[in-house]
Amino acid sequence: MVEELDRVVDGRHHDPHSVLGLHGRDLRVLRPGAVEAHVVLPDGTRVALPHRHRGVFAARLPKKVDDYRIAVRYEDGPELVQADSYRFAPTLGELDLHLIGEGRHEELWRALGSHVTAPDGAPDDAAGTRFAVWAPAARGVRVIGDFNYWSGLAHPMRSLGSSGVWELFVPGVGDGALYKFQILGSDGHWRDKADPMARRTQVPPATASVVTVSDHVWTDEQWMAERKGLEPHRAPMSVYEVHLGSWRPGLSYVDLAEQLVSYVSEMGFTHVEFLPVAGHPFDGSWGYQVTSYYAPTPRFGSPDEFRHLVDALHRADIGVLLDWVPAHFPKDSWALADFDGSALYEHPDPRRGEHPDWGTLIFNYGRTEVRNFLVANALYWLEEFHIDGLRVDAVASMIYLDYSRDSGAWEPNAFGGRENLEAIDFLKDLNTTVYRRNPDVAMIAEESTAYTGVTTPVEHGGLGFGLKWNMGWMHDSLEYVKKEPIHRKYHHNDITFSMVYAYSENYVLPLSHDEVVHGKQSLYNKAPGDEWQRAANLRALLSFMWSHPGKQLLFMGGEIAQGDEWSHEQGVPWWLLQYDHHAGVQQLVKALNDAYRPRAALWSLDTDPAGFVWLDGGDHEGNTLSHLRRGEDGSMLVCAVNFSPVPRSDWRIGLPVEGRWNAVLNSDEPRFGGSGHAAPTTVEAQAQEWHGQPFSAEITLPPLGAVWFEPQR
Known part of the structure; x- marks a missing residue:
């Protein structure tokens, strides 16, 4: 048992719930640094939990119970009474895990990331946040945040089998909490990583993810109704392309909802197109080096304040397009690169996985979970933020293996050609899925070559985009x-x-x-x-x-x-x-x-x-x-x-x-x-x-x- 406790404390146990929590009448809790711990039963009875091993407190309860609280005191601090993370069943269902494994979870943002919730049957004071992350090569994963002093010792996560997903529910954590995942890679090294599915982040240069709850109430019903049945290529589209940070420097999303909307309305444009809004650490990239694909940049406000901007544009009869960047991502050590100690999001072969011009990494389009991450991300912006279309950046760099590469620096495909067949399949899958769920949006390709069939439907052999930039x-x-x-x-x-x-x-x-x-x-x-x-x-x-x-x-x-x-x-x-x-x-x-x-x-x-x-x-x-x-x-x-x-x-x-x-x-x-x-x-x-x-x-x-x-x- 000591060896198993060591694995839990060291963060190397794939299922800490099998050791911690209540098993029959035996209760074990992990509270490193605590000077004393008690369990509080539903009738108010308190039972001391003696320290057993390296921060693990344990005792046999006098009777079986369905609910309990842990009372813990640290040196020179007050007693803290909390629900126990390790008494709850997994919050992800079998269907979620099956779809993730198949790479077909079209609403991935609802399954992974952080979500404020209360487990089924839990009392109100047991509400908290469910954390879930895909890290299949990890030997262990912990949640760290401002709620545990950025020490994950007390919050090891459990692996949900072959899906590669790790999960933990943490009571008492709510909207606004800061967090990251601490990942023990297959190489034996710990890495602190921002959540790839974070829906809110800190303002750069800070890099933590933020638990968030949306309470925005949409008021663009008329716009969304009138959009139905519209074919963008047969409708007026006069687009004003905008970099939010420099249109009028210093404005927030809320300010832009007044000033930008007023200006675009006066100028008569039918649409605005924003340079990438997704989280990016470096201002000088203009948003084209994305680290947080599911979070609007916090430079100008919260995700709900970005929704407010989109809402205001729609009420003014102005469509909203976003630049979207599935072609590459930066190498920042706290983000997607080398996420679980392996080439998880990036292609493992540098001839396909590194971009020589931009110093970035290229997604592994042949991996089903990575494709799922990107397809679901497109759906996320379109459906959660009512975006009217995505302009897909740098398509040519995706579909050609020799893009910006000298002879000998690229590997031909299985048929000896220069086309990236996996990326082409990804783009077809992307457009098919997007148009099936959102037939009235515009998928727009920035494609700078003479590749044929960019806007030809997938069923006719094309990539399936609605429009293409005429470079x-x-x-x-x-x-x-x-x-x-x-x-x-x-x-x-x-x-x-x-x-x-x-x-x-x-x-x-x-x-x-x-x-x-x-x-x-x-x-x-x-x-x-x-x-x-x-x-x-x-x-x-x-x-x-x-x-x-x-x-x-x-x-x-x-x-x-x-x-x-x-x-x-x-x-x-x-x-x-x-x-x-x-x-x-x-x-x-x-x-x-x-x-x-x-x-x-x-x-x-x-x-x-x-x-x-x-x-x-x-x-x-x-x-x-x-x-x-x-x-x-x-x-x-x-x-x-x-x-x-x-x-x-x-x-x-x-x-x-x-x-x-x-x-x-x-x-x-x-x-x-x-x-x-x-x-x-x-x-x-x-x-x-x-x-x-x-x-x-x-x-x-x-x-x-x-x-x-x-x-x-």
Whole structure:
């Protein structure tokens, strides 16, 4: 028995409940450092528990009981009366353990982690917190926290068999308690680890997990009801990409629920997309090196305060997208890396398990429990926080084994190819599961290669995403705009090539945070010329973007023609709005959004060739483009862009129907900072064929500007 007690005290016993607690009339409790201990029976009788061995107190009770309390006194301290962790049966059921073992527990966050609860049949004063963690290679696991002075000696956990789950219920621990898991690895070393399933964490640089209870009452019923049956690729989506910490530095989730919601509403965006919100220790990673996948970053408030922000956006008719990072995670010793002394979450082969560019670890997508951890995490954000879609980061790094690796530094798959078959299967499983449970959300891939079928349904051989970032459009368009106008005629294909493949996937057109950092210059400063020309180029580009098939995404600061590159420390330079060029671009973006949402021609057939016709895509000498957009409702809009600083008066454009056409947008208006070059607000279509259309009209195409016209209804 002494040897077994030693194993319990040393934290090496797989089932401390078989030794501690009440067995018949024999009671054993582990209270290291206590000077005396008693058991308090239901009738108030107190029975002394003599010290037996290394902090274990034990006695035979005078009678069998169903309930009892432990009264313990430490030196120079008052007596503490507590329920006993080791009198309770496991709080995880067989179904939970079976699903975890199968890698199919779609609500994993309800089974693992910390949960305030009271075991079945326990009295009210026995309420506490259930702790559960997956650590299959561990020799022992303890709970440590502020409730036990960060010493796990008194709280060894029990192993729940082949599932690899360790569990313990600790009475008296409630909302706000700090904790970690102390894990004895297969290598014989103890590690203090944050809970991978923690739903709340300390503010960095502190690293403890926090027991949390949500009492948020959702008020977005109308939004959630109207979302049902919606197909995102056939709906308006104009996205404002936001880094929460630097939009207006110093704001909390609650502050953002007022200020950000008000601003996005005024600007007319349909959605916001947050750079990763999940817990991350290093500000400079912008959230892309995640250590706490189930916890919103505490930098701006509690999980319920983040729910409050989402709720407020929904009530304002604004959707919420999150950047989500299943491609890699950092090597911080207190987090997922080497979790139980083995390569648990990461792939054990460094050729697949380490990312050479980012200094991070790569998930083992072939391990069912790891896939379950990630799939359930996606569901967690969508279902617990009412998120409307996830933008999955760095998909290309997941699906190619040779991504950023030199020859010889990667291992081919079983068929000799470069595709990571396990990661591809994971992505298919992810999208299938997400859309089965949440058919109205948007799963969006940031995939930078020509991999085919990213937005093709899984049942048709694709990865099953709903939308994909169009990195080709982004790159080509920005390269075109960087050229001096006199040279653009030699690069006209850059601005038109996207329509060659526009319907190969369901696209989002991104001008994202990645394009305004690391020496790439801001959007405003990419174009050549003086201040007026740079602002005009940006207005023309944004007008072209909003009229191009695909959804739009613009990173914060772009809408005010921010001059410097984005800094996550300094934030958006709102003071620029005192200058006409910057205020004008902001007014243009607002006008684009105001024109966009009510006009189905600009979004309802984004993924259907019937929604777009080139009027003239070949005017390389004039640096102009013109095209027709059609809507599912029969609506039409013609758009023309002049990427030359030379105005085009009496410029003829083809029109599909006769009658009066009204100007919807002119990016050269003085209110946008434009030159105000005289341009008609209405034109009459004449029966003169042009651009392949039966009718046409003469319009003015302003310098470095865009105009939109629609038929009068």
